[in-house]
Amino acid sequence: MHNLFSMTCADLENWLRLSHGKGAFHAKALYHEVMGRGNRDFALHPAFEKSQKLALAVEGSLDVPEARIVETAGTDDSFKFVTALDDGLRIESVILTMESHETLCLSTQVGCRMGCAFCETGTMGLIRNLQPEEMVLQVMAARYQLQRPVRNVVYMGMGEPMDNLDAVLKAVEILSDQRGLNIPLRRQTLSTVGLVPGFKRLASMESMRPLHLSLSLNAASDDLRSELMPVNRAFPLALLKKTLAEYPLPSGGAILLAYVLIPGVNDSREDAMALADFAEGLPVRINLIPYNPGTCGRWPATEDKDIHRFGALLYEKGLFVRKRWSRGREVMAGCGQLGGRPEKDSKEKQEAT
């Protein structure tokens, strides 16, 4: 059984041609109906209405899954949903309500092996990579099952996207397909802890140029960053800076530097000055994010006044700073709070016993 969510419209066209002797006309109709309009019952589309035999044959060989949403929690500006996958593992996604639109923060792995000290997902270790269709499923669920007008996507949920780059790039391509979900690359942001080979690979792909990148920096001295983010030992700051400086951005483009502000850890004046030094000469914007303690947090939550204070120090150095206020904390949907419970869903548990 082929999964529609693993395909672009062109992939579907190839598959239809090979397996059912049909081509672009039926592919476009089916793809637009399901991926563009959220109607899983494509057999009623005029293109298939006249040939129910074909519709039945396609239905029998093409999986159009529906997300099994097993938990939701939300506030006015932040809504988390948990999806049970076919193997019973769970992933979490968050819809953030912005001023003019909604953004989906989606997961790319079950767990994560990067082990960042401030992150709940990191405590799980890596359980497995997600397939492209499992990333697309999160968008389909948000748009059509939960009826949320998701316009932007950030690969910033559970997992390190560059640690599963083949699958993530396929998902980027599928989400951007104009005949389907139509979320252009400029509305997709890939977040990374700074896996330099991933940057190099993206840099070599002309087609990925409009994709936004966000580097999760969180400290601008190697000692502190290695303590917070073990990956820094493999890819230290000098190498990261060189990589960012050489990255071929589109004209006027910038890379986001995400900085989770942890009280008493990386929020001093010296930390701000080190961050300003790192950013100097780079095409970057800084995104200040409050620390969310989660269930096993080592530090207290960041207060909005600390974000103001730290942001002001960066403004003084002429940096462009975007601040994210503490949202979603109450429902464990804040940054760094996803996951931490590598359990299978109860139905699977019962089946397994």
Ligand code: SF4
């Ligand atoms: S912050 Fe991101 S990369 Fe680091 S452990 Fe958490 S999910 Fe993994």
